[in-house]
Amino acid sequence: MRRPAIRIALAACLALPALAAELSGVAFPDRITVEGKALELNGLGLRKAYVVAKVYVAALYLESKSGDVAAILASEGLKRIELRFVRGVGRDDIVKAWNEGFEKNAAGRLDALRERLETLNRVMPELREKDVLAFTSVPERGLIVELNGKAAVTIPGADFASVLFSIWLGPNPPNTALREGLLGRR
Numbered sequence: 001m002r003r004p005a006i007r008i009a010l011a012a013c014l015a016l017p018a019l020a021a022e023l024s025g026v027a028f029p030d031r032i033t034v035e036g037k038a039l040e041l042n043g044l045g046l047r048k049a050y051v052v053a054k055v056y057v058a059a060l061y062l063e064s065k066s067g068d069v070a071a072i073l074a075s076e077g078l079k080r081i082e083l084r085f086v087r088g089v090g091r092d093d094i095v096k097a098w099n100e101g102f103e104k105n106a107a108g109r110l111d112a113l114r115e116r117l118e119t120l121n122r123v124m125p126e127l128r129e130k131d132v133l134a135f136t137s138v139p140e141r142g143l144i145v146e147l148n149g150k151a152a153v154t155i156p157g158a159d160f161a162s163v164l165f166s167i168w169l170g171p172n173p174p175n176t177a178l179r180e181g182l183l184g185r186r
Helices: 002-015 069-074 091-105 110-123 158-169 176-182
Strands: 019-023 026-029 031-034 037-049 053-062 079-085 132-138 142-147 150-155
Touching (some): 026 053, 026 079, 053 158, 053 176, 069 158, 091 158, 110 150, 142 158
Antiparallel strands (some): 019 026, 031 037, 037 053, 132 142
8 A cells, every 4th residue: 555655756756857956046957958858957156246246047058067168168069058037137238248258258259250249139138037048059050049938049150159158168257156156166
């Protein structure tokens, strides 16, 4: 008589998504499926502005966990970064952040990326608390930008996706603790 109860309890536990990590009260699943592929949570990081103001919690998902920035950025595999906002951010501020991030991380390629950066900037809305902004790099398709689960635009080019991901993972992240968290080092 105990076995059916144990099986039911086990089945109920397996049906729930496992939350692998939480940061600043924001939880993320340890695995997600994107484009039919399973991605693993690599790490979480907190974006702070002016040292104390929490802006968003970011999660990096990869096909295989890695702490090697060069390998992640060069990878032709599927990768995704999700930003879950814990406060509102004005449209002008988010556009300014993308522009600064590209200027700091494009390493001489900014002119070749400028038109696509303008495409990204055009679809940016004002972001509110609890909004989710996601960027998924899909081989041979480009970078899919989503807001709250709805695709906003697809921007072609692995070069664009690489520079965008380097905003958080490259040598000039918004804050070092954010990069270290995404790399699973916190």
